[in-house]
Amino acid sequence: MSMEETAVLLSIQPEWCSRIFSGWKTVEIRKTRPVSLKEPFKCYIYCTKGTKFFCWKAVDHLYFDDGSHNLFDRRADGMVVGEFICDDIRRIGPEYCAVKEDIESAISGSLLTVPQVKDYAGWKSGMSYADLKDLYAWHITELKMYETPLDLAAFHLRCENALRWCNNGGCAMHIERPANGNCCGNYGLQLNRPPQSWCYVVGPGECHKELQEQVKATLNRIYPRKKVSDILPKPEILGQLAEELAEASAAASKLRRKIDGKNPTPKTLEECWEDLKKEIGDVMNSIDALTEQDPQNYHEFMSECGEYAEPKMERWLYRLTEQKEEHT
Incomplete structure (x- = not known):
């Protein structure tokens, strides 16, 4: 040692x-x-x-x-x-x-x-x-x-x-x-x-x-492990991913309604957050299934997405700062 x-x-x-x-x-x-x-x-x-x-x-x-x-x-x-x-x-x-x-x-x-x-x-x-x-x-x-x-x-x-x-x-x-x-x-x-x-x-x-x-x-x-990609072809998995993204979008919209209170929803704030987490979890599962049989695995895919995210975040912050300065 x-x-x-x-x-x-x-x-x-x-x-x-x-x-x-x-x-x-x-x-x-x-x-x-x-x-x-x-x-x-x-x-x-x-x-x-x-x-x-x-x-x-x-x-x-x-x-x-x-x-x-x-x-x-x-x-x-x-x-x-x-x-x-x-x-x-x-x-x-x-x-x-x-x-x-x-x-x-x-x-x-x-x-x-x-x-x-x-x-x-x-x-x-x-x-x-x-x-x-x-x-x-x-x-x-x-x-x-x-x-x-x-x-x-x-x-x-x-x-x-x-x-x-x-x-x-x-x-x-x-x-x-x-x-x-x-x-x-x-x-x-x-x-x-x-x-x-x-x-x-x-x-x-x-x-x-x-x-x-x-x-x-x-x-x-x-216990030979079955994968989603062993059963569904990639076009179907992409279709599932599109559906889950739409449901995550709807959950995010409902959370926004709860936060601003302008268009009330009977759900509590905690329930809205949990719904969003569940839908994002479904999105993650779909991405996992999409990358299961590729040389690039889930974690590499998410890591490369993160590389795109950083400059996009900088541009987003720049636009917000620029808008704020224009208003002041």
């Missing part, structure tokens, strides 16, 4: 995991950053427990004919569900509080509002700059979602973090395993609980990778 193999394990709530893998969330805001790792470095994503997180694509199909679930139940919370490369970390200092545009630029891609960020940082009005702590924006790139999630036991704390154990051959519990690669036999270093925010880790070991591939192969053999 050399320093080159050291990575970071991040604890992320299920709803934020979903937004990361959808390609919408490209920045993770944290109160600290690694000091012994330089960008770029690998980050593993641990999906925290509590809420069902439907990312386990390898077992999406594991449902019985009567509608009941098998023991997997499609849950991936409480497991390591993917990884990414952090290629840049931007400091967000107290000076960002003074200019709204500065902090909005710094947190762009995090999907957090300015009040949410200030609340997370503990920045309160009336506090001096000396009492305000820095935040750090970790940039997400080269995202990969595992088809078969990993257990925490696949990872070890970095040997250099343990006071009584040194690295590799000098470690009293180091084990040579030519067949599966070297690993540390010190179970005190084996990860058995997730970090509150993040921690240094080494892993997963070769034996866990082999086990993961065996599980995946067995599941695919016993």
Whole structure:
């Protein structure tokens, strides 16, 4: 276990995991950053427990004919569900509080509002700059979602973090395993609980990778996974996408009516938001089906859409600013 193999394990709530893998969330805001790792470095994503997180694509199909679930139940919370490369970390200092545009630029891609960020940082009005702590924006790139999630036991704390154990051959519990690669036999270093925010880790070991591939192969053999694109041709999937976009548009219009109150709707504000989320979820499913059998997968497609989105957002803001200046 050399320093080159050291990575970071991040604890992320299920709803934020979903937004990361959808390609919408490209920045993770944290109160600290690694000091012994330089960008770029690998980050593993641990999906925290509590809420069902439907990312386990390898077992999406594991449902019985009567509608009941098998023991997997499609849950991936409480497991390591993917990884990414952090290629840049931007400091967000107290000076960002003074200019709204500065902090909005710094947190762009995090999907957090300015009040949410200030609340997370503990920045309160009336506090001096000396009492305000820095935040750090970790940039997400080269995202990969595992088809078969990993257990925490696949990872070890970095040997250099343990006071009584040194690295590799000098470690009293180091084990040579030519067949599966070297690993540390010190179970005190084996990860058995997730970090509150993040921690240094080494892993997963070769034996866990082999086990993961065996599980995946067995599941695919016993339960061959059907795709929407195996049943519907692309023109039909495009037609479905068009319908879902229209329904998302209608849900957005209803939410607008609820917000401005000029054309009332009996639904509550929360119901309108939930309807919009459901329809956007249907749009995402249609895009997933459209890209299932293409060399360019869903995440690459969404990432490239994001590249178009950024300059379009700049033009949108420019036009709004120009209009505002004309009126004033």
